[in-house]
Amino acid sequence: MKPLSRRALLRGAGATIALPLLEAMRPVRASAAAQKVVRLVCIEMVHGAAGSAAIGARKNLWAPAAAGRDFDLAPTSLRRLAPFRDHLTIVSNCDVESADPFTASEIGGDHVRSSAVFLTQSHPKQTEGADVSAGVSFDQLYAQRFGQDTALPSIQLCIEPVDQAGGCGFGYSCVYTDAISWATPTRPLPMIRDPRIVFDRLFGAYGSGASPEERRARRREDRSILDWVLRSAERLRRDLGPSDRVRLNEYLDQVREVERRIARVEASNASGEPRDLPDAPAGVPDSFSEHVALMFDLQLLAFASDVTRVVSFKLGRDNSNRVYPESGCSGPFHNASHHGGREDRIDDFAKINTYHVGTIAYLLERMSKTADLDGTLLDNVLVLYGSPMGDSNMHNHKRVPFFAAGHAGGALKGGVHVKAPAGTPLANAMLTLLRRLGLDDLPAFGDSTGALGL
Amino acid sequence: MTKLLAAVLLTLLAADTAANVTGTWNMGVQGGHVVPVALVLTQDGKDVTGTIAMPTQHAGERKEVTLKGALDGKALSLSGTVDGAADPTTIEISGTLQDDGTMEGTLTINGSDRHSAPWTAERLKERK
Numbered sequence: 001m002k003p004l005s006r007r008a009l010l011r012g013a014g015a016t017i018a019l020p021l022l023e024a025m026r027p028v029r030a031s032a033a034a035q036k037v038v039r040l041v042c043i044e045m046v047h048g049a050a051g052s053a054a055i056g057a058r059k060n061l062w063a064p065a066a067a068g069r070d071f072d073l074a075p076t077s078l079r080r081l082a083p084f085r086d087h088l089t090i091v092s093n094c095d096v097e098s099a100d101p102f103t104a105s106e107i108g109g110d111h112v113r114s115s116a117v118f119l120t121q122s123h124p125k126q127t128e129g130a131d132v133s134a135g136v137s138f139d140q141l142y143a144q145r146f147g148q149d150t151a152l153p154s155i156q157l158c159i160e161p162v163d164q165a166g167g168c169g170f171g172y173s174c175v176y177t178d179a180i181s182w183a184t185p186t187r188p189l190p191m192i193r194d195p196r197i198v199f200d201r202l203f204g205a206y207g208s209g210a211s212p213e214e215r216r217a218r219r220r221e222d223r224s225i226l227d228w229v230l231r232s233a234e235r236l237r238r239d240l241g242p243s244d245r246v247r248l249n250e251y252l253d254q255v256r257e258v259e260r261r262i263a264r265v266e267a268s269n270a271s272g273e274p275r276d277l278p279d280a281p282a283g284v285p286d287s288f289s290e291h292v293a294l295m296f297d298l299q300l301l302a303f304a305s306d307v308t309r310v311v312s313f314k315l316g317r318d319n320s321n322r323v324y325p326e327s328g329c330s331g332p333f334h335n336a337s338h339h340g341g342r343e344d345r346i347d348d349f350a351k352i353n354t355y356h357v358g359t360i361a362y363l364l365e366r367m368s369k370t371a372d373l374d375g376t377l378l379d380n381v382l383v384l385y386g387s388p389m390g391d392s393n394m395h396n397h398k399r400v401p402f403f404a405a406g407h408a409g410g411a412l413k414g415g416v417h418v419k420a421p422a423g424t425p426l427a428n429a430m431l432t433l434l435r436r437l438g439l440d441d442l443p444a445f446g447d448s449t450g451a452l453g454l
Numbered sequence: 455m456t457k458l459l460a461a462v463l464l465t466l467l468a469a470d471t472a473a474n475v476t477g478t479w480n481m482g483v484q485g486g487h488v489v490p491v492a493l494v495l496t497q498d499g500k501d502v503t504g505t506i507a508m509p510t511q512h513a514g515e516r517k518e519v520t521l522k523g524a525l526d527g528k529a530l531s532l533s534g535t536v537d538g539a540a541d542p543t544t545i546e547i548s549g550t551l552q553d554d555g556t557m558e559g560t561l562t563i564n565g566s567d568r569h570s571a572p573w574t575a576e577r578l579k580e581r582k
Contacts (some may be wrong), residue, residue: 100579101480101490101492101578102578102579102580102581103478103578103580104478104492104494104580105492105507105576105579107478107480107490107491107492107507107578108489108490108491108492108507108509108516109483110490111515112514123581167514168514169513169514169515170514170516235489319513338486338487339487340484340486340487390513392487393487393488394482394487394488395482395488395489395490
């Protein structure tokens with residue numbers, strides 16, 4: 001059989017579905033293996049961590065006590081990642097000075113300014129107008145170099161609402177709060193909150209031929225996108241070997257399963273029952289963990305189909321007073337983050353941090369079970385997780401929480417906790433990571449002063 | 455003669471290292487949490503003038519209050535009136551310059567009620 005193109009599609013009237021990587025794409029596989037195509041997920045959890053407060057640091061509520069390979073995750077908010085410790089690169093003790101105020105008028109604007117700094121490590125210009133400026137973000141630097149062969153160079157996702165207009169206070173545009181990905185220093189990229197829109201974006205990436213009205217009509221008929229490509233899938237199956245048939249079936253089952261979950265959420269939210277998030281779009285689950293899991297599964301589909309290799313994902317908002325009942329902390333997020341330096345309240349905030357990091361365990365688990373070129377997806381991904389804030393009670397940007405997961409195609413050994421010298425810019429760690437990802441000619445990143453050994 | 459020279463040198467040295475609070479301070483006022491507030495001061499001899507950007511009830515908005523006072527040794531005292539407040543309101547700031555260059559003290563708001571809160575401050579590293 002003639003080798004299948006990596007860009008082969010299942011096509012039907014009004015639908016296209018990109019394919020997962022198959023044995024039948026062997027020349028592509030060989031080339032991809034040679035290129036070490038690393039997938040990138042950058043996750044921002046806002047507003048620091050309990051372990052960045054003085055008491056929290058002493059109790060190792062974020063970073064482990066020991067640097068090196070013999071670290072203990074048990075007291076930390078990372079403990080649910082213990083099954084993946086060999087894939088973890090924990091970087092502690094770094095600062096994000098670009099989120100600090102640089103002038104008197106910027107003092108107090110930490111909440112509004114910080115998210116723009118997380119992936120750019122650049123100081124945002126204080127403006128409420130259209131003349132916003134920060135820096136090119138980590139994910140976009142990678143996408144601009146390695147994301148140009150896919151239908152979508154990158155995709156930007158979020159959990160909380162990010163649709164504010166104008167100024168968000170302290171003389172800052174809401175764009176700085178609402179976007180973490182910056183294609184250029186002056187072009188922030190909008191983020192998608194609704195899983196339905198993400199699904200349509202992924203499976204319309206090659207042009208589905210279906211209008212939004214047609215897609216809505218299909219949903220009203222309770223029909224799947226797969227119904228439109230049945231014949232195309234059947235034709236392809238006939239040409240595939242047994243293992244590829246299994247892989248294709250599994251992949252299409254995953255597509256259908258995610259589609260069903262979105263439809264279920266939409267139906268529930270349209271039932272007229274009171275919602276916890278009354279202003280959220282119909283496709284957004286009220287449950288944080290359900291929403292996050294759905295977004296992760298969409299990211300996995302995006303990687304499986306190679307529609308994109310780069311994702312940024314914003315998990316929260318600084319000023320959110322969302323309650324996370326599953327965390328064991330009954331207080332709202334923002335209040336909990338302002339713990340007043342009290343040990344009992346710091347411990348409570350740590351429960352929320354632990355819960356948030358626990359959602360990443362789901363992603364890593366799924367990645368560890370997803371076959372990829374010479375290993376699993378977890379071997380060939382770099383997941384960044386962190387916050388531009390340190391001690392949320394102080395609104396400072398010192399000792400910020402940060403870790404990387406995945407072996408990034410062999411670029412990161414993992415299983416290590418790197419405790420940086422005091423005052424090290426987080427940008428130094430990010431510069432190292434970008435170089436390891438293949439941008440080895442990058443002279444600097446954000447406010448980096450050099451590379452940090454990882 | 456040697457004693458006289460030493461005394462002059464010590465006097466000059468003391469004058470040279472006299473405390474000066476001129477500059478922009480990133481002040482953290484301890485309420486339920488630490489609220490960052492801009493304190494901008496100018497010192498002339500013992501006299502100190504400046505402004506404090508007080509947070510208002512509207513998130514993200516600040517009200518600038520003009521301050522006057524003095525630095526006596528390392529003890530700072532400032533006060534100012536909040537223009538346009540519904541009830542006559544004054545702000546009093548007392549503090550001490552620490553050996554490490556930071557300041558700490560108490561901020562009191564005298565309005566329809568009286569509220570006091572501890573504060574610390576460090577000089578802002580002003581950058582462009």
